Amino acid sequence: MEEVAACRACSAECWRVLERVTYRREPPAPPADAGTARWEELRRDFFFGTWAPAGLRELELTVQLCESCGLVVYSPRPSEQDVEQKYERLRRLGIGPGASADSERGRALDRQRSDRLLTLVSEPGGRASMVPSVLDVGGGDGKLMRSFVDAGWAAYVVDYNTEPVAGVTRLGDTLADIPPGTRFDVLVCAHVLEHVVDPLALARDMAALLAPGGRLYAEVPLEIWRGTPIEDDPLTHLSYFTGVSLTRLLEASGLSVRVACERWGTYGENVLEVAHAVAVASDGGRGVKRRDPVQAVTRRLRPAPYRRARRRLAVRRALRAAARV
Numbered sequence: 001m002e003e004v005a006a007c008r009a010c011s012a013e014c015w016r017v018l019e020r021v022t023y024r025r026e027p028p029a030p031p032a033d034a035g036t037a038r039w040e041e042l043r044r045d046f047f048f049g050t051w052a053p054a055g056l057r058e059l060e061l062t063v064q065l066c067e068s069c070g071l072v073v074y075s076p077r078p079s080e081q082d083v084e085q086k087y088e089r090l091r092r093l094g095i096g097p098g099a100s101a102d103s104e105r106g107r108a109l110d111r112q113r114s115d116r117l118l119t120l121v122s123e124p125g126g127r128a129s130m131v132p133s134v135l136d137v138g139g140g141d142g143k144l145m146r147s148f149v150d151a152g153w154a155a156y157v158v159d160y161n162t163e164p165v166a167g168v169t170r171l172g173d174t175l176a177d178i179p180p181g182t183r184f185d186v187l188v189c190a191h192v193l194e195h196v197v198d199p200l201a202l203a204r205d206m207a208a209l210l211a212p213g214g215r216l217y218a219e220v221p222l223e224i225w226r227g228t229p230i231e232d233d234p235l236t237h238l239s240y241f242t243g244v245s246l247t248r249l250l251e252a253s254g255l256s257v258r259v260a261c262e263r264w265g266t267y268g269e270n271v272l273e274v275a276h277a278v279a280v281a282s283d284g285g286r287g288v289k290r291r292d293p294v295q296a297v298t299r300r301l302r303p304a305p306y307r308r309a310r311r312r313l314a315v316r317r318a319l320r321a322a323a324r325v
Contacts, residue, residue: 001053244296
């Protein structure tokens with residue numbers, strides 16, 4: 001693990017400490033569900049057996065906010081090598097990343113996400129290329145590409161999952177496996193940026209793969225709400241976004257954000273709050289309105305009563321909508 005220096009979303013070095021939390025080898029209380037308890041044990045075994053300095057039973061983590069872009073991270077945080085060790089262990093355990101849902105309802109919700117995504121990134125007048133291309137970055141088995149395949153797109157995926165769905169071509173594990181000079185009309189990066197050590201480097205690499213006039217769609221979970229999950233789980237996600245920090249990240253990579261939205265959506269069968277953005281190569285055009293990144297975080301950490309009420313209503317609506325699928 002390593003101390004945080006420059007922000008991995010905007011390269012600034014202006015941090016504000018939000019809190020200090022202690023992650024312990026022994027959880028405060030065992031989960032009632034046996035499956036959850038097993039995951040909790042695996043997570044803590046790995047954190048203290050591999051990432052943390054040898055012999056530690058607890059580690060203080062500093063939760064800090066980048067005042068330039070609004071990204072929230074913890075320090076010390078894992079290195080690139082640490083993260084590779086995590087995914088290698090998951091592979092040894094036979095836990096395949098990003099597989100399609102097992103249930104009929106989960107597959108229907110994934111298809112709904114795919115339909116919405118196709119609508120968001122499609123240009124009203126059609127694309128210049130006869131067969132438009134789309135690359136799903138870290139998209140598991142490419143389940144979000146199903147609507148693109150049905151619409152006649154050439155669909156590709158890069159991911160450690162080696163069994164893509166029908167109609168989707170796997171190009172390798174990561175962007176480094178893509179042949180030089182390859183370009184895509186659309187890139188999709190959904191629920192990936194929060195997992196990587198350097199989201200800005202990934203965003204720049206994706207921007208370089210866009211064809212002229214191409215679009216990048218990025219989506220991240222919104223987990224900052226009256227706190228963060230860091231105290232309970234510093235293993236799964238390494239960065240915590242708002243819609244503002246996602247926008248600032250894409251702008252720092254040389255893109256211009258045309259659409260930015262915070263909404264309730266689904267991930268598998270789970271209902272969750274997400275931020276998404278659609279960006280293009282910077283062409284001097286007008287992007288989305290800039291908002292204060294620090295205020296965007298503090299409003300979620302200490303929401304006013306009316307914001308809490310609106311959130312409860314939004315959750316109920318999202319749950320009802322998902323139940324109807």
